[in-house]
Amino acid sequence: MPEIKGNFEQNKKLISSSTLKEQKAICEKGMQELDNLNKMFGPKEATAKKININND
Secondary structure, eight states: HHHHHHHHHHHHHHHHSOOHHHHHHHHHHHHHHHHHHHHHHHHHHHHHHHHHHHHH
């Protein structure tokens, strides 16, 4: 996923030249994007529960 790495690099540049308030907004937006990706591509709840049961 090269676009994710590109976004990360772009955000690093933005953060280094921004105020603290802007830095916080950039970081929060990035975390929201990561959370959305995790929801789309991460393990599903039923799968995660099944894995936990098998590991016990």
